Amino acid sequence: MPGNRAVAYKEPGVVEVIDTEYPTFELKDGPGVNPANVGRKVPHGVILKTVTTNICGSDQHMVRGRTTAPANLVLGHEITGEVVEAGPDVEFIKVGDIVSVPFNISCGRCRNCKERQTGICLNVNPDRPGSAYGYVDMGGWVGGQAEYVLVPYADWNLLKFPDRDQALEKIMDLTMLSDIFPTGFHGAVTAGVGVGSTVYVAGAGPVGLAAAMGAQLLGAAVVIVGDLNEDRLAQARTFGCETVNVGEGPLQDQIEQILGVPEVDSGIDAVGFEARGHGKDAGHEAPATVLNSLMDITTAGGSLGIPGLYVTGDPGAVDEAAQKGSLSLSLGTGWAKSLSFATGQCPVMKYNRQLMMAILHDKAPIAKAVNAKAISLEDAPRGYAEFDAGAATKFVLNPNGYLTD
Structure with a gap:
């Protein structure tokens, strides 16, 4: 089984790249994990090898110490990845698929999800409607600024890119679809x-x-x-x-x-x-x-x-x-x-397919608009510091070397 490296919040103003556990199809106890979610089985999930994962301004609120985020919380809710393992209940998503992960986690089964209000899913966070990866008070789903990450309800949550080569060619734009x-x-x-x-x-x-x-x-x-x-x-x-x-x-x-x-x-x-x-x-x-x-x-x-x-x-x-x-x-x-x-979380699934098509057909050069810049996972602390200092840059982490330019 491979190891895993991830970006973790340590204290106000400090993030570190740490060794952490490779994901399994079960939520385990850890920083920020809601006790009611500990032991939750995820047969409907997949494990992704992260292609890209971005530093977000919402992450910065936590890193500045402006929330109640606990130390050692693994960060990252903007995730694009390749499926490397699929749980036994996953039917349509396959190993090898390149996919975008909506930052808001949703079950696809509750009333709100069925009404396309996936930002306020009722079943993924025991404390309140709505959830996200690697974020304070969002249920404790582990963040994706890592080499590998678990994604639940994969058939529902994931947006599969139609062509692998085309997706990797436009990945700096497509990575923005997660959030x-x-x-x-x-x-x-x-x-x-x-x-x-x-x-x-x-x-x-x-x-x-x-x-x-x-x-x-x-x-x-x-x-x-x-x-x-x-x-x-x-x-x-x-x-x-x-x-x-x-x-x-x-x-x-x-x-x-x-x-x-x-x-x-x-x-x-x-x-x-x-x-x-x-x-x-x-x-x-x-x-x-x-x-x-x-x-x-x-x-x-x-x-x-x-x-x-x-x-x-x-x-x-x-x-x-x-x-x-x-x-x-x-x-x-x-x-x-x-x-x-x-107000409230964007229901990403309401828009991400249409915006994907705009990107794939050259109607939305979003990476250029936000001045996206790829850096290594190990360089994440520098990216956080520069972004916090006001850099006009969207930092995209490259944990597994998919980005070669």
Whole structure:
């Protein structure tokens, strides 16, 4: 049996590559594993040899110590892999298949899964609806920033690529199907983006850039991306976005300079709970800033898509309320303007096949848009540090040498 190496959270600001157990078709006790899931049999699962696995901004929240993640939690929920073992109940997925793994784990059997709400599956996390690999409070399914990983409910969860050679040729794009591309696209869909829309995306990290490309695919006339990081704003401009630096003056004024009016049809929050202030307050943490600014600049009757992560436990928050996920929202503004809000995990399976087809037929160069860069598994700590420092890069880990360029 082969060994296994994986990226683990150790303490705030520190990740390490460790030796860990090769997966089996049973959930074992370990860091972050819900006691009710210990011993859970997974005959419906497969073991993947990881082709690619990406560092995500959501991982960074844990690594910064901004969640209740335990030490030695194996990280990683953005996974693409090759099937090397299949459980006895797996019928359609075969050894040798190259597959994308939706970051949200779902059973395919519960009411929510049957209604395509796979981000809030009722059967995979004993504590609450919804689950994910390698993430705090998500049931304890081991993360995929590793050489090998277990995936449950394989026939349901996995997206098989139709041609192995074509998939490996486009793998830097296809690796984004596990999370950020569907998540960004979901933000655009739930914000009501359509042909001719004007769109503001808060945040020029990988999810924000994916949301911007998603808005373009949906036919937006103008996509404006806002951030404090000039390198990330420059990356947004490489594929046709307008940009604003939210530290350089009132957001409405900057939008008016671009559009002629101080508002947009659709707003997308790709920042989440570690938001920073705008204008004179730029640089200071102000977790409700993005949500309140989106309500200010979105036209009456418009919609907000909120793929940015918000949590119920943030020990590093600026005040006691925010530590529990309670933010000072100007809900009256949203009510008065009849705005619609959509929050929560993206139901990846709702979008990943369509986005795969867009990639395979050269309609969505998402890896270029997010400036994807492949690094080794052993280089993961450096990737985390550079991403946390604001690098305009999406780091893709290459644990088993599938990426040769």
